[in-house]
Amino acid sequence: QAELVESGGGLVQAGDSLRLACEGSGRAFSTWSVAWFRQAPGNERDFVAAVNRVGAVTFYADSVKGRFTISRDNAKNTVYLQMNSLKSEDTAIYYCAARNGYSVQIVIPDLYDYWGQGTQVTVLS
Numbered sequence: 001q002a003e004l005v006e007s008g009g010g011l012v013q014a015g016d017s018l019r020l021a022c023e024g025s026g027r028a029f030s031t032w033s034v035a036w037f038r039q040a041p042g043n044e045r046d047f048v049a050a051v052n053r054v055g056a057v058t059f060y061a062d063s064v065k066g067r068f069t070i071s072r073d074n075a076k077n078t079v080y081l082q083m084n085s086l087k088s089e090d091t092a093i094y095y096c097a098a099r100n101g102y103s104v105q106i107v108i109p110d111l112y113d114y115w116g117q118g119t120q121v122t123v124l125s
Helices: 026-033
Strands: 004-007 010-013 018-023 031-038 045-049 058-060 070-075 078-083 092-099 119-124
Touching: 010 018, 018 031, 018 092, 018 119, 031 078, 045 070, 045 078, 058 092, 078 092
Parallel strands: 010 119
Antiparallel strands: 004 018, 018 078, 031 045, 031 092, 045 058, 070 078, 092 119
């Protein structure tokens, strides 16, 4: 069993930046592909970005491409999501998720095995 814990959410103004962190437990962390999803009230959980096991390959939703950057530090069992030029439509609960697989182009939430509890990001326009 794995545990993921997100941190770094908050209340910011449009145009500001935030960095989210997702810390995983256990020595298996480096064998997981990790993704960020987000869910706004009344909406489905949407894919944001993913990174492969060693951090060499990334994949982004079109809505965040060029503004968000996903990275990982396996020595710290942590995946980061750097969010720049935030917009009001980025407001959501952000979740990290992990799966034991190679591909980063997995955008369906049900295909991920482990989830964190989420962290709220609110962007004021």
